[in-house]
Amino acid sequence: MAKATREAYGEALKKLAASNPDIVVLDADLSGSTKTSEFKKVSPERFFNVGIAEQNLIGTAAGLSLAGKIPFASSFAMFAAGRAFEIIRNTVAYPALNVKIAATHAGLTVGEDGGSHQAIEDISLMRTIPNMVVINPADSREAEQAVLKAAEYVGPVYIRLGRMAVEDVYTDSYVFEWGKGVLLRDGKDVSIIATGLMVQEALKAHEILKEDGINAKVINIHTIKPIDRDLIIRAAKETKAIVTAEEHSVIGGLGSAVLEVLSDEYPVPLKRVGILDTFGESGKPKDLLQKYRLTADEIVRQVKEVIKF
């Protein structure tokens, strides 16, 4: 069933409202879109709208955490990670405060709102900050579990969520493991390492490649920081070639993070599927994914390039 990760966030917050009295939720006038409104419905006294003021959103969350609360602060990724970057850096991450930033509407699939609202650099911004955990769930089940786990973890976490409904990658038996990549398909010829909604494209690419006799390993990296170094190194050793795929700039995101690990430990040829150092634009999410080549076909094309080395 297709469902947006932000929907799962709203549902997870409702569960947290019931299970943990220390959870508080803040939003910057986007609660209907970010789904924090779900929390407000069941726990209005613990919900704080700060108005259209993302710097204050994060600073207020920091203060709540200093007085013992576990704040989830939400806005669109552009404004949470972008506009409030320095507050996240200095006031939240520098003292490692227990603040969770759940940013929705990340990536091109914001769609019609266009390039001004499509955060394609938030993973890069967040993962460069010491103490920060960065999570980019692939489907709604993973998103819900990531949110619940983030509430248990003590320290700053950035959770990247999407507007568009995404296909299920997992079934109900899935168990999210903090900081661990997930081997979804095994293979010996190449590894496709994907994150977020590109995981479903990676799985499609796996099937297409199979018809061409190429056996691709598929790995979901939901936790981009701290990254699962062991799994990535093992994939590099076993397949000798890697393609990364993400709905994010090819600069600084998952592709860069994987390259950093491989450069340190076990360099192999690698191709990155992502947004090629350009801004997005208005359009239907599906059309944007096609135009900016965030597709299974593009992953297949890059696989065929990378295995030539």
Next chain:
Amino acid sequence: MKYDELKVIAKSMRKNILTMIYKAKSGHPGGSLSAVEIMVYLYYKEMKIDSPIDENRDRFVLSKGHGAPVLYAVLMEKGFISKDLIPTLRQIDSKLQGHPDMKKLPGVEASTGSLGQGLSIANGMALAFKLDKKPNRVFALLGDGEINEGMIWEAAMLASHYNLDNLTAVLDHNGLQIDGKNEDVMTIEPIDKKFEAFGWHVIKTEGHSFESLEKAFEERKTIKGKPAIIIANTIKGKGCSFMENQAGWHGKAPNEGEFCKAMEEMGDIGDKTEGGGYNG
């Protein structure tokens, strides 16, 4: 505590502030010295704070984080941190970072230094205490240059929207910022009317007079249902004749001659001469 006793503490703090900055050969003397009496009053008369880890303590956020030496100095007087740390300000491996780091030093309630963020932090604390129906109060010290930051006004709106009457801001209004006078760099006046328009109760006071500060903080206690700001008129570099009202002493350490002169001016700690730090 009597005002005379507070004056002795203020004088000791001034000497420690200057010693810290002199030894570090860097730091911000001007805006540390202007806030001495405010800090003494808060920590000795106003706030409930018997220990820096007591859950029931009132909270203080130094939004103008470059005033770190005045915070360190008051924490030393209170016995929360050791005076042995004085020569370590801004040195490698020191607990006394250039700007306050709560992870390194007990008694620092929030890591600050990047301007404009402390009022939001204080708001968050105040919201949490209200939510839990706890009596803890929250105090934030703001600089008058710092309030150029837009985030301060986001926070100012929030504090009145949520009726944070457990929050009190104090504005260290010394009239100077790095590049010169407030009105030459960025006009903040009429600062009282601005905060009033944002829904705050505004009290004006003389920031080097304990008597005046006491009146202000007592008035604040009578105001329910809204945040309050105490606009304290102060003198940048107060207590050190050649630093007073000089923007150039915002972020500069005294050399040996200047340091000796300043220490001599202030006189011995414990004597009852006015020295620096009191004109009330």
